[in-house]
Amino acid sequence: MMRGPLKPQIFDPPRAIGAVRHFAAEQTICFEGDLAAHFVLIIDGLVRGCSAFPDGRRFIGAFYAAGDFFGVESRPAYQTSAEAVCGTNVIFYPAWNPVEAAGAETGLTRQVLGSLMRGADQARDHARLLGRCNAIERLAAFLLECSEPGKERPLITLEMTRRDIADYLGLTVETVSRSLAQLKRDGLIAFVSARQIRLLNLAALRLIKS
Amino acid sequence: MMRGPLKPQIFDPPRAIGAVRHFAAEQTICFEGDLAAHFVLIIDGLVRGCSAFPDGRRFIGAFYAAGDFFGVESRPAYQTSAEAVCGTNVIFYPAWNPVEAAGAETGLTRQVLGSLMRGADQARDHARLLGRCNAIERLAAFLLECSEPGKERPLITLEMTRRDIADYLGLTVETVSRSLAQLKRDGLIAFVSARQIRLLNLAALRLIKS
DNA sequence: CGAGGTGTTGATTCCCTTCAATTACCGTGG
DNA sequence: CCACGGTAATTGAAGGGAATCAACACCTCG
Numbered sequence: 001m002m003r004g005p006l007k008p009q010i011f012d013p014p015r016a017i018g019a020v021r022h023f024a025a026e027q028t029i030c031f032e033g034d035l036a037a038h039f040v041l042i043i044d045g046l047v048r049g050c051s052a053f054p055d056g057r058r059f060i061g062a063f064y065a066a067g068d069f070f071g072v073e074s075r076p077a078y079q080t081s082a083e084a085v086c087g088t089n090v091i092f093y094p095a096w097n098p099v100e101a102a103g104a105e106t107g108l109t110r111q112v113l114g115s116l117m118r119g120a121d122q123a124r125d126h127a128r129l130l131g132r133c134n135a136i137e138r139l140a141a142f143l144l145e146c147s148e149p150g151k152e153r154p155l156i157t158l159e160m161t162r163r164d165i166a167d168y169l170g171l172t173v174e175t176v177s178r179s180l181a182q183l184k185r186d187g188l189i190a191f192v193s194a195r196q197i198r199l200l201n202l203a204a205l206r207l208i209k210s
Numbered sequence: 211m212m213r214g215p216l217k218p219q220i221f222d223p224p225r226a227i228g229a230v231r232h233f234a235a236e237q238t239i240c241f242e243g244d245l246a247a248h249f250v251l252i253i254d255g256l257v258r259g260c261s262a263f264p265d266g267r268r269f270i271g272a273f274y275a276a277g278d279f280f281g282v283e284s285r286p287a288y289q290t291s292a293e294a295v296c297g298t299n300v301i302f303y304p305a306w307n308p309v310e311a312a313g314a315e316t317g318l319t320r321q322v323l324g325s326l327m328r329g330a331d332q333a334r335d336h337a338r339l340l341g342r343c344n345a346i347e348r349l350a351a352f353l354l355e356c357s358e359p360g361k362e363r364p365l366i367t368l369e370m371t372r373r374d375i376a377d378y379l380g381l382t383v384e385t386v387s388r389s390l391a392q393l394k395r396d397g398l399i400a401f402v403s404a405r406q407i408r409l410l411n412l413a414a415l416r417l418i419k420s
Numbered sequence: 421c422g423a424g425g426t427g428t429t430g431a432t433t434c435c436c437t438t439c440a441a442t443t444a445c446c447g448t449g450g
Numbered sequence: 451c452c453a454c455g456g457t458a459a460t461t462g463a464a465g466g467g468a469a470t471c472a473a474c475a476c477c478t479c480g
Contacts, residue, residue: 051338053420059342061334074327079334116326117284123333124271124289128261130340131380132269135468162427170341175468177428194427194476210263345436372459382437387460404445404459426477433470443460450453 001065001145006043017092023084030071032081038092039071039112045088046159049080050167060168062122063160069115072096086159130170133210138169139179140208143189147199154202158195211275211356215254227302233294240281242291248302249281249322255298256369259290260377270378272332273370279325282306296369340380343419348379349389350418353399357409364412368405 020043023029029040032051047064061080064070070082073095096112129141142165147154158165162173169176180197183189188205190198199205230253233239239250242261257274271290274280280292283305306322339351352375357364368375372383379386390407393399398415400408409415 053342055420057342059338061337072327074324074331079331113323114284116330117282120326120330120333121284121289123330123337127271127333127337127340128269130337131377132263132267161425167341172469173427174429174470178468181428210265371457383459384438384461385436388436391460421480423480424478426475428473428475430473431471434467435469436465436467438465439463441460441462443458445458446456448454448456450451 001046001063006066017094020089020091023088023090025084025086025088027084029082029084029088029090030078032079033077035076036071036073036078037095039069039073039096040082041091041093042066042068042070043089043091045090046085047082047088047090048085048160048164048168049082051080058167059170060164061126062119063168069112070119072112072116085164135169135171135175135179136182137208137210138171139176139183140188140205142169143183143197143199144202144205144209147202152202153198153200155192155196155198158197211256211273216276227304230299230301233298233300235294235296235298237294239292239294239298239300240288242289243287245286246281246283246288247305249279249283249306250292251301251303252276252278252280253299253301255300256295257292257298257300258295258370258374258378259292261290268377269380270374271336272329273378279322279329282322282326295374345379345381345385345389346392347418347420348381349386349393350398350415352379353393353407353409354412354415354419357412362412363408363410365402365406365408368407 017038023045029047030036030038042064044066047068047070048060049062049064049070050058050060052058062070063085064082071078073079093108096109129138133141143156146156146158160168162176165171166173166176171179180189180191183205184191186204188199188201188208190200192198227248233255239257240246240248252274254276257278257280258270259272259274259280260268260270262268272280273295274292281288283289303318306319339348343351353366356366356368370378372386375381376383376386381389390399390401393415394401396414398409398411398418400410402408
């Protein structure tokens with residue numbers, strides 16, 4: 001999450017289908033259950049991978065930012081929907097599958113494979129967070145995820161709503177709001193605005209996240 | 211989860227390191243943080259992939275059964291420990307990495323790739339379950355996961371303890387016990403013993419799982 | 421300026437956890 | 451074979467953290 005725009009060199013344009021395509025905020029890029037004929041590379045913007053329950057509950061499995069791939073599936077259909085959180089540019093590629101990819105040694109294949117493995121790791125971390133951490137710990141982990149590494153007191157800009165954050169962290173919007181308020185009270189973060197937060201104490205946040 | 215023993219043909223013995231190795235119940239097969247020099251194929255038995263928090267909490271990210279691979283990592287070290295739940299036989303292979311694998315088109319590569327992708331899907335499903343489902347729903351999903359498909363009223367044998375189940379579902383042992391008791395009261399399952407459960411109504415369980 | 425979505429805060433409820441006690445189970449050894 | 455010990459599992463009572471319900475504040479944009 002939270003990366004800058006990509007340089008065109010790594011797109012592998014010859015294999016791309018069509019040019020860069022733009023999606024406005026809240027537009028769906030691919031639908032859960034649809035045939036996964038393509039996978040997608042994000043050039044810039046932010047995408048949420050989400051799935052809906054029959055009764056209206058929603059869950060966001062991951063946020064994807066510039067340089068991330070999504071839509072590489074082990075089954076014929078997309079397992080989750082992908083929706084633009086804000087204005088987002090992407091490139092489509094023909095569906096990737098292990099059998100043919102194992103033979104073709106291209107830069108793109110390597111990138112997709114690496115992305116797959118990192119995605120699996122992240123999903124496992126996410127499950128761990130949701131399985132065994134309380135609200136404060138989830139928020140701390142989320143804020144750290146959103147921050148670029150290396151900065152001393154990073155300023156993070158949240159493109160997503162509190163509802164998105166709640167559906168990502170398995171909480172309610174109220175609990176997200178209250179937990180952020182507590183982190184502020186404790187002096188670990190400061191609000192520039194509701195969507196802009198400065199992390200004042202990375203060490204303490206990492207400790208909470210555990 | 212819950213598969214029978216494997217046929218030797220699919221092991222790809224030429225690439226295996228050493229012969230089949232046996233691990234007794236509760237033995238650790240690989241340690242979180244250790245250098246991931248190998249990945250592992252399970253021949254028979256059951257393995258839990260788990261990670262511990264500094265304060266003693268534990269989380270089980272997945273159970274691995276015959277035919278499953280684990281230990282294929284995107285980083286140099288194992289992200290989770292792997293422990294035998296019961297007596298388990300495994301084969302070790304030299305660590306797999308995307309770069310070399312992309313060139314080598316072998317049966318094993320294909321299998322590992324497929325396993326990677328399915329593992330990622332399962333981790334996402336798991337996160338969804340932990341993020342947005344209550345205790346009863348988690349148990350229903352778990353029982354369905356443990357049952358072999360196709361059977362009308364499957365009898366499942368749980369090799370793991372209630373603690374293992376709790377750490378997999380992000381609950382306490384007490385809540386696991388109580389939720390199973392409720393499913394029994396509702397006539398959806400029947401206990402042969404604490405570790406043997408018959409699923410009496412798959413349709414209802416699937417409905418709960420949602 | 422007003423409208424509507426977004427976010428925060430307060431009061432109450434409820435589901436799961438925690439703490440505690442009892443029961444069931446299983447291997448061991450008399 | 452059965453008594454014994456220890457772990458595993460169940461069940462009960464009480465407490466707590468997040469959800470729910472409700473009201474209000476804050477932007478953003480027409």
